[in-house]
Amino acid sequence: MSSQNPKRAMFEQFAAVARTIGSAHRLELLELLAQTERSVEELAGLSGLTIANASQHLQQLRRSGLVEARRDGKRMLYRLADGDVVALLGALRRVTERNVGAVEKVLNSYFRERDSLEAISRKELLRRMREGTVTVIDTRPAEEFAAGHLRGAINVPLHEIKRRLRELPRDQAVVAYCRGTYCVLSYEAVAELRKRGFKAFRLEEGYPEWRAAGLPVDHSATA
Amino acid sequence: MSSQNPKRAMFEQFAAVARTIGSAHRLELLELLAQTERSVEELAGLSGLTIANASQHLQQLRRSGLVEARRDGKRMLYRLADGDVVALLGALRRVTERNVGAVEKVLNSYFRERDSLEAISRKELLRRMREGTVTVIDTRPAEEFAAGHLRGAINVPLHEIKRRLRELPRDQAVVAYCRGTYCVLSYEAVAELRKRGFKAFRLEEGYPEWRAAGLPVDHSATA
DNA sequence: CAAATATTCAATTATTCTCTTGAATGAGAC
DNA sequence: GTCTCATTCAAGAGAATAATTGAATATTTG
Numbered sequence: 001m002s003s004q005n006p007k008r009a010m011f012e013q014f015a016a017v018a019r020t021i022g023s024a025h026r027l028e029l030l031e032l033l034a035q036t037e038r039s040v041e042e043l044a045g046l047s048g049l050t051i052a053n054a055s056q057h058l059q060q061l062r063r064s065g066l067v068e069a070r071r072d073g074k075r076m077l078y079r080l081a082d083g084d085v086v087a088l089l090g091a092l093r094r095v096t097e098r099n100v101g102a103v104e105k106v107l108n109s110y111f112r113e114r115d116s117l118e119a120i121s122r123k124e125l126l127r128r129m130r131e132g133t134v135t136v137i138d139t140r141p142a143e144e145f146a147a148g149h150l151r152g153a154i155n156v157p158l159h160e161i162k163r164r165l166r167e168l169p170r171d172q173a174v175v176a177y178c179r180g181t182y183c184v185l186s187y188e189a190v191a192e193l194r195k196r197g198f199k200a201f202r203l204e205e206g207y208p209e210w211r212a213a214g215l216p217v218d219h220s221a222t223a
Numbered sequence: 224m225s226s227q228n229p230k231r232a233m234f235e236q237f238a239a240v241a242r243t244i245g246s247a248h249r250l251e252l253l254e255l256l257a258q259t260e261r262s263v264e265e266l267a268g269l270s271g272l273t274i275a276n277a278s279q280h281l282q283q284l285r286r287s288g289l290v291e292a293r294r295d296g297k298r299m300l301y302r303l304a305d306g307d308v309v310a311l312l313g314a315l316r317r318v319t320e321r322n323v324g325a326v327e328k329v330l331n332s333y334f335r336e337r338d339s340l341e342a343i344s345r346k347e348l349l350r351r352m353r354e355g356t357v358t359v360i361d362t363r364p365a366e367e368f369a370a371g372h373l374r375g376a377i378n379v380p381l382h383e384i385k386r387r388l389r390e391l392p393r394d395q396a397v398v399a400y401c402r403g404t405y406c407v408l409s410y411e412a413v414a415e416l417r418k419r420g421f422k423a424f425r426l427e428e429g430y431p432e433w434r435a436a437g438l439p440v441d442h443s444a445t446a
Numbered sequence: 447c448a449a450a451t452a453t454t455c456a457a458t459t460a461t462t463c464t465c466t467t468g469a470a471t472g473a474g475a476c
Numbered sequence: 477g478t479c480t481c482a483t484t485c486a487a488g489a490g491a492a493t494a495a496t497t498g499a500a501t502a503t504t505t506g
Contacts, residue, residue, distance in 0.1 A: 005252075008247060010405065011250045012310075013319055014247075014250055014315050014319050015246050016243050017243050017315060017319045018242075018244040018250075019241075019246075019493090020245075021237075022238050023239070023241075023242075023243040023494085024235040025234075026238075027234045027238055027241075028231070029236050031234075040454090041452070041453085049495095050495080050497095051454095052454075052495085052498095053495060053496080054496080055273055056454085056455090057494095062304075064322070065318065071453095071503085073504065075452060075453080075503095076453060076454090076505060082321070084314065084321060087317070088314040088315060090314075091311040091315075092237050092241055093237060093316040094307050094311075095240060095289065095308055096237050096240045097306045098304075098307060099286065099287070178459055182230070182233065202389065237463065242463090246463090246464090262483095263483060263484090264483085274483070275465085275483085275485090276465060278482095278484060278485095279465085282484080296482090297473050297483080298482060298483080355495090
């Protein structure tokens with residue numbers, strides 16, 4: 001709480017924001033909010049926190065300007081403040097991954113075929129979308145798709161994929177995406193599609209990063 | 224310290240790194256290290272910490288992989304781990320600035336003419352350097368310049384600027400930079416040069432960001 | 447207006463982090 | 477080998493943070 005020196009005071013502000021993301025629970029809440037706006041009860045349920053505790057963490061996030069809230073009837077709906085927050089979490093992820101062996105190990109065991117399924121970048125996907133040489137599938141559940149998705153993507157939730165193979169082209173590339181870098185849905189989808197002979201790829205990142213980059217999204221129901 | 228759930232364990236790793244940058248002292252140390260490699264004693268002096276305390280903070284930064292250390296005789300020299308760290312600090316700065324009024328106020332009082340002196344981006348500067356239509360001056364002290372500077376820049380420490388005006392061209396743009404976004408040296412230099420009728424601009428960011436972006440740097444003595 | 451629901455507040459306890467102090471280590475100098 | 481210097485380690489007091497509980501507030505519903 002010092003402040004004699006303006007530079008020190010500034011560092012103190014930065015540090016306060018950093019401390020706010022210095023909690024696994026709050027990071028999880030932020031990840032959940034990166035998908036879509038959600039109520040306190042929903043967030044508590046998804047993260048395994050009690051309602052009161054989730055509320056307190058959300059208020060800390062709010063005080064630091066990382067999330068915003070609005071009232072909808074008797075519920076409070078929270079959402080990420082903006083794309084800079086997604087960028088901050090991405091930077092944190094990169095720094096952590098590079099130097100912390102433990103993360104590597106978790107990644108290797110959890111996302112088993114991580115590196116074997118080549119990913120394409122946002123830039124590359126955009127180029128191919130403009131060319132019209134690619135079909136983009138969103139492997140998240142229908143509700144999440146409805147709340148926002150890449151413009152031009154079709155919703156094929158992972159568990160429906162086997163039933164819906166005939167909607168997908170065999171002569172051009174299929175790119176799957178889901179919630180973000182640590183979401184397994186698109187990995188599974190790509191693995192399944194490859195097994196069936198499709199030219200399937202995974203988008204390197206997920207919906208939150210796409211939206212944060214200011215790239216086109218839609219909020220319609222199933223396209 | 225949980226770890227039953229792999230996802231939770233991952234968040235815990237990220238949170239640990241975030242907590243490490245959640246301290247004004249450590250952020251200041253990181254900023255000092257963004258300039259150049261330094262010894263514990265030097266860092267303690269510059270940041271006003273006791274040696275023992277500085278050492279402990281540096282070890283925390285090291286455990287989180289944010290800095291690296293090497294021994295040189297009886298001194299330990301610390302340096303930033305890599306450019307990702309600069310990117311993380313930049314992302315933290317952006318998120319904080321946008322939402323925390325206190326930072327705005329500090330900026331306005333400390334960097335008084337902040338917005339009145341237009342800044343040019345790295346990209347723009349690179350373009351003009353290739354064209355040869357710009358002179359780049361580094362306004363930091365000679366020691367820092369010697370430890371690393373933008374390739375093609377000449378060192379004109381702020382306090383020497385009045386004496387060295389005749390080295391600078393009046394017919395083409397002069398771009399000044401210094402330690403980073405919160406360094407005042409380049410602001411002062413640009414203000415002085417404008418007063419004298421030069422076409423002077425400030426580089427948006429400083430040396431650490433330039434180097435972190437992988438752009439060309441040199442380590443010679445005064446060029 | 448009273449009841450029901452969703453969220454927040456306030457107080458408590460347990461845990462973690464910070465700084466200080468003085469001793470211990472490692473490397474070079476004599 | 478001993479001395480000196482730079483850094484690190486270890487222990488303890490004080491401060492900040494986290495999770496839990498139960499009460500309080502705001503909003504819709506009857």
